[in-house]
Amino acid sequence: MESVRLDPTFHPSPRLAMQAEPEHIAYTALLSPDRSRPDALAVVDVDEGSATYGTVLNRAELPHRGDELHHFGWNACSSALSPLSCNAFLQRRYLLVPGIRSSRMYVFDTQPDPRQLRLVKTIEPDEIRSRTGYSRPHTVHCGPEGIYVSTLGGGGPDGTLGPPGIFLMDCQTFEVLGRWEIDRGPQELHYDFWWNLPRDYMVSSEWGLPPQFENGLVPEDLLGNKYGHRLHFWNLRDRRHVQTIDLGANHQMALEVRPAHDPSRDYGFVGVVVDTTNLEASIWTWWREGGTFHARKTATVPPEPADPARLPELLKGFAAVPPLISDIDLSMDDRFLYVACWGTGELRQYDVTDPLKPTLTGSVRVGGIVAHQQHPSGRAFGGGPQMTEISRDGHRVFFTNSLYSTWDRQFYPDGIPGVQVMCRVAPQGGLELDPRFYVEFGDGYAAHQVRLQGGDCSTDSFCYPSA
Amino acid sequence: MSSTSALWLAVVALGLYHGLNPAMGWPLAVANGLAQRRSRAVFATLLPLGGGHLAAMSAALLPFAWLVGYVSWSRAIQLAAGGLVLLFGVYRLLRRRHPRALARIRPTQLAWWSFWMATAHGAGLMLLPFTLGLCRSPPEAGGGSAAHAAVMGAMGTSNVITALSVAAVHTAAMLLAGLCIAWAVYRYLGLKFLSRVWLNLDAAWAGSLVLAGAAGVVSAA
Numbered sequence: 001m002e003s004v005r006l007d008p009t010f011h012p013s014p015r016l017a018m019q020a021e022p023e024h025i026a027y028t029a030l031l032s033p034d035r036s037r038p039d040a041l042a043v044v045d046v047d048e049g050s051a052t053y054g055t056v057l058n059r060a061e062l063p064h065r066g067d068e069l070h071h072f073g074w075n076a077c078s079s080a081l082s083p084l085s086c087n088a089f090l091q092r093r094y095l096l097v098p099g100i101r102s103s104r105m106y107v108f109d110t111q112p113d114p115r116q117l118r119l120v121k122t123i124e125p126d127e128i129r130s131r132t133g134y135s136r137p138h139t140v141h142c143g144p145e146g147i148y149v150s151t152l153g154g155g156g157p158d159g160t161l162g163p164p165g166i167f168l169m170d171c172q173t174f175e176v177l178g179r180w181e182i183d184r185g186p187q188e189l190h191y192d193f194w195w196n197l198p199r200d201y202m203v204s205s206e207w208g209l210p211p212q213f214e215n216g217l218v219p220e221d222l223l224g225n226k227y228g229h230r231l232h233f234w235n236l237r238d239r240r241h242v243q244t245i246d247l248g249a250n251h252q253m254a255l256e257v258r259p260a261h262d263p264s265r266d267y268g269f270v271g272v273v274v275d276t277t278n279l280e281a282s283i284w285t286w287w288r289e290g291g292t293f294h295a296r297k298t299a300t301v302p303p304e305p306a307d308p309a310r311l312p313e314l315l316k317g318f319a320a321v322p323p324l325i326s327d328i329d330l331s332m333d334d335r336f337l338y339v340a341c342w343g344t345g346e347l348r349q350y351d352v353t354d355p356l357k358p359t360l361t362g363s364v365r366v367g368g369i370v371a372h373q374q375h376p377s378g379r380a381f382g383g384g385p386q387m388t389e390i391s392r393d394g395h396r397v398f399f400t401n402s403l404y405s406t407w408d409r410q411f412y413p414d415g416i417p418g419v420q421v422m423c424r425v426a427p428q429g430g431l432e433l434d435p436r437f438y439v440e441f442g443d444g445y446a447a448h449q450v451r452l453q454g455g456d457c458s459t460d461s462f463c464y465p466s467a
Numbered sequence: 468m469s470s471t472s473a474l475w476l477a478v479v480a481l482g483l484y485h486g487l488n489p490a491m492g493w494p495l496a497v498a499n500g501l502a503q504r505r506s507r508a509v510f511a512t513l514l515p516l517g518g519g520h521l522a523a524m525s526a527a528l529l530p531f532a533w534l535v536g537y538v539s540w541s542r543a544i545q546l547a548a549g550g551l552v553l554l555f556g557v558y559r560l561l562r563r564r565h566p567r568a569l570a571r572i573r574p575t576q577l578a579w580w581s582f583w584m585a586t587a588h589g590a591g592l593m594l595l596p597f598t599l600g601l602c603r604s605p606p607e608a609g610g611g612s613a614a615h616a617a618v619m620g621a622m623g624t625s626n627v628i629t630a631l632s633v634a635a636v637h638t639a640a641m642l643l644a645g646l647c648i649a650w651a652v653y654r655y656l657g658l659k660f661l662s663r664v665w666l667n668l669d670a671a672w673a674g675s676l677v678l679a680g681a682a683g684v685v686s687a688a
Contacts, residue, residue, distance in 0.1 A: 003667065004666055004667045005666065005667070006662055006665050010662070011662070012658040012661050012662060013658050016658055016659060016662070081494075081662075081665075083489065083490075083492055083493075083494040083495045083498070084495065084569070084570065084572065084574060084580060085569070085570040086490060086565035086569055086570070086584070087565065087570070088489070088665060088667075089667045089669070144570040144571075145567060145570045145571065146567070172564070198498060198499075198502060198574055199574075200573055200574050200575075237570075237571050237572065237573045237574075238573070263502065264501070264502040463498055464494075464497070464498045464501055464502075464658055464661075465498075465501045465502050467501045467502075467504060
């Protein structure tokens, strides 16, 4: 693991990351929705000069079934250049892949051949449970103390024994070290988390406990506003909860948190899936002023009226399709926020140069619960835009179409064949689906998160401003 | 060149070496300068880093300097100190990982971080053989015939002063080197340069400890 020079994919600032070589390979999490086959990681060729561009080069299958791959991450990234953490000479080499249903974690080595993933370690759910009291590992980030993994479940068979949280792993041995939190304050639900390293804070969000998502969306819980609706702010080094912002109980499911990449910018965004009073989805901006955090709703996406006959059971009574913002992603220059509306089948691009006034600058439509909008290649697209990944240079936006197996069945009863597509971004804003890029995974697999070789806009965090 | 000036030169050279090593903190000064968009932040960051470094040097050097005042034991102490440094160097060669606890220190506690960083890396230990050499040199001329107790007290004091001077001179050199490189990167060279010059010095550092320790053992023997 040791070399004399820094890993060339580590960058001090977001600007330097943008200037780096473009990605050649994407890794995409695939899952078998009926659990009849093991989940897999696909290696996708995204090198435009390659003869196999836009095809699946390889698939690394897991040794077990029913893991339900969701989010995954690198063992090390640009955050290693933090002068305070003395980890600068790590290598971005291993992919840490959690199974959100099985609570098992896998470690894949991307070397010596990045097209040929090698499984090097399996961490059994019991090890995570006994060392941390947590289950359902979800988001992986590399940071000052090693690898941080957020979980959605606590102990016990249904994951409700104690609150979920974040645990730490050693970034070289992949040993589970224990809980990250020392004082969790009122935090009881978990989803995503990210941070500002030099300013030493973390932000986390809330989805729901395993019984609220594992067997599908629970309509009574949603209408009873029982899913998460709060943001939590933490002191990163002290591992203490410092502040809660409640977005309001009707703002159900505050999912992805995207802080500005430039660490001198003290703000970020979070997407809310659905407002139970009117079915709209929203983007919120949070920021820090005088040591205190604030948050405000800065953009909304309205539901679209629809003939109940064309709606799945769950939505018939509403006669409308909710946009369901399932993912947001911020370009490396902090200029464009991409918003995936999985329900209506739209990917929106907002200019967030003024973070408190996002302006809509682009949109593409593909899939959708009622629209079933075709891809420009003329092919069908099940589901809607979901996990979104922006190339470091900001010119390409990749996305997949599946959310979570049991939710997929509720909202898209016809099934969601796993697909990965890509948008091209115009320099001053605006985006267009590339008709040439349409990756099918086949074999009944659903496609979830995409990671780009060398890092992407939801992996790396930086310690130096772009100034 | 007399052996005394050679020893002082080594103290200064090690100061420059520590200052240039990114692990001792100058990239933090660059980051803060860029974040606040003013050069004052570069200096303001280096000062607590220097303070912590000075404290770490003093903490490592003073006890030995004082002990060396016990003349009849001075050789044994120098041998032991040299051996300790050598062994610590070997340990660092074999186990390159940095203590995880360092990553827990807040970015606002720079002096504290610098103190622990220098201590954990054995930056103070690296100076020990040279410092003890300096402690020994002047009193030897005074001869061993003087009243034992009085000499011991005087030597203890003068050795402590010598050790403090070593820590101060070393830290001044370290600060100067850190400032030069931080300023050059902040003002002229840019962050790309930071990635280029940030070399993995762990093995070289551990090797330096081994060499310094060996030098201490040889000079005492």
